[in-house]
Amino acid sequence: MTTRVLAGRQVRPVGLGCMNIAWAYGKPPSREDAVALFRHALDAGCDHFDTANIYGDGVSEEILGEAIMDRREDFLLATKTGILVDGPRRGVDCSPASITASLDASLKRLGTDHIDLFYMHRFDPKVPIADSVGAMVRAIEAGKIRAYGVSEWSAAHVREAHAVHPMAAVQTEYSPWTRNVELGVLETTRELGIALVAFSPLARGALAGELRDVGALVEKDLRRSHPRFTPENWADNRKLIDGFDLLAAEAGMTPAQLSLTWVLSRGSHVHAIPGTRSSEHFDQNHAASDLLVAPEMLDRIGALINQDSVHGHRYPETMRGTIDTEDFGPSSRT
Numbered sequence: 001m002t003t004r005v006l007a008g009r010q011v012r013p014v015g016l017g018c019m020n021i022a023w024a025y026g027k028p029p030s031r032e033d034a035v036a037l038f039r040h041a042l043d044a045g046c047d048h049f050d051t052a053n054i055y056g057d058g059v060s061e062e063i064l065g066e067a068i069m070d071r072r073e074d075f076l077l078a079t080k081t082g083i084l085v086d087g088p089r090r091g092v093d094c095s096p097a098s099i100t101a102s103l104d105a106s107l108k109r110l111g112t113d114h115i116d117l118f119y120m121h122r123f124d125p126k127v128p129i130a131d132s133v134g135a136m137v138r139a140i141e142a143g144k145i146r147a148y149g150v151s152e153w154s155a156a157h158v159r160e161a162h163a164v165h166p167m168a169a170v171q172t173e174y175s176p177w178t179r180n181v182e183l184g185v186l187e188t189t190r191e192l193g194i195a196l197v198a199f200s201p202l203a204r205g206a207l208a209g210e211l212r213d214v215g216a217l218v219e220k221d222l223r224r225s226h227p228r229f230t231p232e233n234w235a236d237n238r239k240l241i242d243g244f245d246l247l248a249a250e251a252g253m254t255p256a257q258l259s260l261t262w263v264l265s266r267g268s269h270v271h272a273i274p275g276t277r278s279s280e281h282f283d284q285n286h287a288a289s290d291l292l293v294a295p296e297m298l299d300r301i302g303a304l305i306n307q308d309s310v311h312g313h314r315y316p317e318t319m320r321g322t323i324d325t326e327d328f329g330p331s332s333r334t
Helices: 032-044 059-074 097-109 129-141 157-164 184-192 231-251 253-266 277-290 295-302
Strands: 004-006 009-011 048-050 077-083 083-086 087-092 117-119 145-151 168-174 193-198 270-272
Touching: 004 193, 004 270, 032 277, 032 295, 048 157, 059 077, 077 087, 077 097, 097 117, 097 129, 097 145, 117 129, 117 168, 129 145, 129 157, 145 157, 157 184, 168 184, 184 193, 231 295, 253 270, 253 277, 253 295
Parallel strands: 048 077, 077 117, 117 145, 145 168, 168 193, 193 270
Antiparallel strands: 004 009, 083 087
16 A cells, blocks of 8 residues: 655545535535545545635534544644635735634634644745744644645745744645646755645546536636636647546546546655545545556656646636746746
8 A cells, every 4th residue: 555754644645635525616515425525535544634724614624523533543634724715805814823823713623632734825925934934833832733834835935934944745736737836846845855745636627537518617616717717728728638538548547547646656755635525536536546657658648738738827817916836927828
């Protein structure tokens, strides 16, 4: 059974992202179904669950607490702080006071006395990095968290924070069609011995083998506002997806498994946290931890889908201001 190190613990390289059971991709499942999914995942051997305080305004944390906190030592628990959501407006607050208050609220919702990995969800330029990290260190000393991480931070800011106190993980979007980490963060984490946790490793469902018609996305689906899923870009991106599906069939895998295998091949320190509402899809994703494909196939994936072939930026304009990870620049389709 394949494992990799995350926050000082050996875990399966494919964990479970817990956003879409409460938020973002249309109508969420019933609470009963979400509880059943989490329990199924734990029983199947998932030992890394990743959530955040903003997912459903705390609902994802609450459901995790209800579903699996009676088996607290069987898994690594990660959650996040720092993003403020007020309707369509988004802000960031990683001040020490905000971090401390948010942590206590998350612990209460989750029904546990400690979090294994606590992320700053975005970079806050208003607060000195040493002050934000200092709040994390005090939480570690108090036993409330075991380790800290950051999400969507640049390589330079990762280095600065790590110099204040070693961080355990950097979480950022990474898939064949989102390569921004290759501009600095991937190599920086490798060099410093920090885990890289890839969210949206299935390209927000585009490489999961089922999304065909973006016009069918429900009104409140977050992807409707993302440039890669708009009709003018989807026609070109769909051609890439069709080609990727053919590669998956050739490899004898589901498209989701092939995408996850590609992500995990980027380094022995890389983890992936695909989200799903389906136990069947979870089982397929979970199995990817132990799958391998030939280097030649990985090269073909990279040649087909990359920052030059994908059409549209990964985020809408309104969200880009909170992203610190390096970008390819205005001339790039990404």
